[in-house]
Amino acid sequence: MTETKKIRVLIAKPGLDGHDRGAKVVARALRDAGMEVIYTGLRQTPEMIVEAALQEDVDCIGLSILSNAHGALFPRIVELLTGEGRNDILLFAGGIFPDEDVPEIKRLGFRGVFGPGSDTRDIAAFIRTEIAARGPVRG
Amino acid sequence: MTVAAELVARVEAGDRRALARLITWIEDxxxxxxxxxxxxxxRTGRAHIVGVTGAPGTGKSTLVSALAAEERKRGRSVGIISIDPTSPFTGGALLGDRIRMMEHIADRGVFMRSMASRGSVGGLSVSTSDAVRALDAFGCDVVFVETVGAGQAEIDIVRTAHSVIVIEAPGLGDEIQAFKAGILEIADVFVVNKADREGADKTANALKVMLDVGNTMKQRRGDGPARVPAPSAAEAGHHGAREGNFPAEAYAPTTDATEWRPPILKTVAAERRGVIEVVDALDAHWRHLRESGAITQRERERVEDEVRQLLGRTLTRRCVEAGGLERYAALVDAVTARALDPRGAVEALIGAWVAQRKEAG
Known part of the structure; x- marks a missing residue:
């Protein structure tokens, strides 16, 4: 009978990557961890991602990039979210990032950065912990 | 101003974030x-609510996206609610219908929301009705509710719509499959999507035959619903003649002019073919509902359905809460152990609530 507040996650791929295997694996894993996962497909602009996050009222956005375009796309997405007053949404990144870029990605507000070989259970645990730490969701 | 009143004001003012949050609260x-x-x-009661249902893989999301584009051309704002199943094993859900709808994302005249079925008994259709209402109050002229037509819960949802599209596609196997679940009876418009594939005519014909059989039976019983004709081929002709479009195919003539005959329309939604005719048919059905007065009856049935479901849901919650969750669990255990029968458990739960009411005063 207990109605738990579901964690809603948007998994999105900004940029021009040709495949989304990794994003799909993460989406599936988070679903299996009991979350509601909205998946938007390949080749999304920052504007599309932010609007989808807004309409879906997600608690968390996971962005997957393989093409090294994060330097341009991540700041834009953060800027748009801030403009919409939704910089409360938990952000994490997945894909391939040069080690030296990771501090900058974190500085932008991405609480987690998951490279190749990450355990999907760790990603699910990360989201749960972060969202629990934010107190009651959707206040 | 209370939190709720502030949200109402923001939704009325067209704030998308407020609408999104309201739907979240509805779901929770x-x-x-x-x-x-x-x-x-x-502020509700103005939108035309269109249910879209059909088996997985028939192209529901693609069709809804194409219909939304056509509605936008006609100057209408569009709301879309897309429902996907919650996994009964993990409670999670993968909501992927947006993939086919991203073309509308930059258009402020389209608001789309994915909902997971979440599996609470009777709760899905209640929360869907509420979400539809939120979009209605937000000012959407048309609201599409899209769901897999797999069971009673889904049928209940589409029954809350003014107009129902049942979508079929060729090559999904035995045609009879789709007709088992009572899904034929709820359709106001049939769409055979992926009509460029082999077997489309066969599927359309199978639908036609099934409808004829149903109609004959209704006529014999004399209890066919009051209905008026779908747009005739001649009415639809101004679109039908266009190259690349499929002619609207009005289905088997009936003698009763007050009857709505569900048209069977062929589309290739991915290429936007045949979509104009589907929106024409929706418009005609909406007009028919209002002009024939059938809308009043539909609306009443809808409201009664909802009140009944809400009553069941609210009483369930109050009865369980009155005795406490532990007591509820203990009663379920007792029934499992055959120490109590299910009705006995229900009586005990209701008893707890009645006792609480008496104490309260």
Whole structure:
């Protein structure tokens, strides 16, 4: 009978990557961890991602990039979210990032950065912990 | 101003974030949603609600996306609610219908929301009705509710719509499969999508035959619903003649002019073919509902359905809460152990609530 507040996650791929295997694996894993996962497909602009996050009222956005375009796309997405007053949404990144870029990605507000070989259970645990730490969701 | 009143004002002012949050509260069954919906209720009742259902893989999301584009061309704002199943094993859900709808994302005249079925008994259709109402109050002219037509819960949802599209596609196997679940009876418009594939005519014909059989039976019983004709081929002709479009195929003539005959329309939604005719048919059905007065009856049935479901849901919650969750669990254990029968458990739960009411005064 207990109605738990579901964690809603948007998994999105900004940029021009040709495949989304990794994003799909993460989406599936988070679903299996009991979350509601909205998946938007390949080749999304920052504007599309932010609007989808807004309409879906997600608690968390996971962005997957393989093409090294994060330097341009991540700041834009953060800027748009801030403009919409939704910089409360938990952000994490997945894909391939040069080690030296990771501090900058974190500085932008991405609480987690998951490279190749990450355990999907760790990603699910990360989201749960972060969202629990934010107190009651959707206040 | 209370939180709910503030949200109502923001939704009325067209704030997308407020609308999104309201739908979240609806899904969470948050009391703030109840207050906000009460405030918005007088502003609802204007949108044309269209249910879209069919088996997985028939192209529901693609069709809805194409229909939304056509509605936008006609100057209407569009709301879309897309429902996907919650996994009964993990409670999670993968909501992928947006993939086919991203073309509308930059258009402020389209608001789309994915909902997971979440599996609470009777709760899905209640929360869907509320979400539709939120979009209605937000000012959407048309609201599409899209769901897999796999079971009673889904049929209940599409029954809350004014007009129902049942979508079929060729090559999904035995045609009879789709007709088992009572899904034929709820259709106001049939769409055979992927009509460029082999077997489309066969599928359309199978639908036609099934409809004829159903109609003959209704006529014999004399209890066929009051209906008026779908747009005739001649009415639809101004579109039908266009190259690349499929002619609207009005289905088997009936003698009763007050009857709505569900048209069977062929589309290739991915290429936008045949979509104009589907929107024409929706418009005609909406007009028919209003002009024939059938809308009043549909609306009443809809409201009664909802009140009944809400009653069941609310009483369930109150009865369980009155005795406490532990007692509820203990009663379920007792039934499992055959120490009590299910009705006995229900009586005990209701008894707890009645006792609580008496104490309260």
């Amino acid at each position: 069954d948050d009391p703030r949603a109840h207050a906000a919906l009460a405030g918005l209720y007088p």
